[in-house]
Amino acid sequence: METFKAHLDKFITITDEEFASIISFFQILKVKKKENLMLEGDVCKFKYFVLEGCLRKFFINEKGVEQTTEFAIEKWWMSDTFAFEKQMKTNFNIQSVENSRILAIDFQSQELLLEKHPIMERYFRMVYQTAYAAAEKRIRYIYEMTKEEYYVHFSTLYPWFIQRIPQYLIASFLGFTPEYLSEIRAKLRS
Numbered sequence: 001m002e003t004f005k006a007h008l009d010k011f012i013t014i015t016d017e018e019f020a021s022i023i024s025f026f027q028i029l030k031v032k033k034k035e036n037l038m039l040e041g042d043v044c045k046f047k048y049f050v051l052e053g054c055l056r057k058f059f060i061n062e063k064g065v066e067q068t069t070e071f072a073i074e075k076w077w078m079s080d081t082f083a084f085e086k087q088m089k090t091n092f093n094i095q096s097v098e099n100s101r102i103l104a105i106d107f108q109s110q111e112l113l114l115e116k117h118p119i120m121e122r123y124f125r126m127v128y129q130t131a132y133a134a135a136e137k138r139i140r141y142i143y144e145m146t147k148e149e150y151y152v153h154f155s156t157l158y159p160w161f162i163q164r165i166p167q168y169l170i171a172s173f174l175g176f177t178p179e180y181l182s183e184i185r186a187k188l189r190s
Contacts, residue, residue: 001019003051008022012123018117029048029102029104031099035095035096036095038094042089048077048094048102049077049104050077050100053100053102055078056071058092065172066172069173071097078094079094097164097165147174
C-alpha cells in the first residue's frame, strides 16, 4: 500500500490513521494478463488504481479492430470516468496487459469515502486535472505531428512503454497498424 500512500502524498497531506481509513474503502485485486475488468455494454462499476502491472482501455471500431485509447501503469488510474460517475453503460473495455495488482473502488464506496474524507475530493480533482491536461496534449500531438514524429515523441516521453507493452498495442494506441509501426521502427533504425 506504500505505492498508493506515496501517490496520495504528492497531492494531499494525510496521517497514517487517515490513510488506514481511506484504504479500507478499496478492494485489492490480482488480475492475470489479458483478464477483462470491464466490458463494453456493462455498467461501469469501478475505477482502478494500478499498484503493479499495466491496464489498457480500448473499444472495438466499426471494422472490428481494437483501438486502445489509454494505458495505466503503476500509480495511474483507469476507468470510463463519465460512465462511472453517471453509473451508466460503458462504450469501452478495460483489460490487463500484464499480471497486475490493483485497487478498485465502486461508486457507493467512493461516495462514502468522499463524505468521510473530504480531502479526497481535492485529491481526485487534482488527478482529473492532470489527466485532462495530458489528454489535451495528446489531441494536439495527433493533429500536429506526422505519424513518425508522434511515435518518436511517444517513445522518447515513455521509453518504458516501448519495452513493456507489446508492439501491436502500442500501434493500436498510436492509431497505426502493427505493420506500419514496424516500418517506422525499421526506418528509424537505419
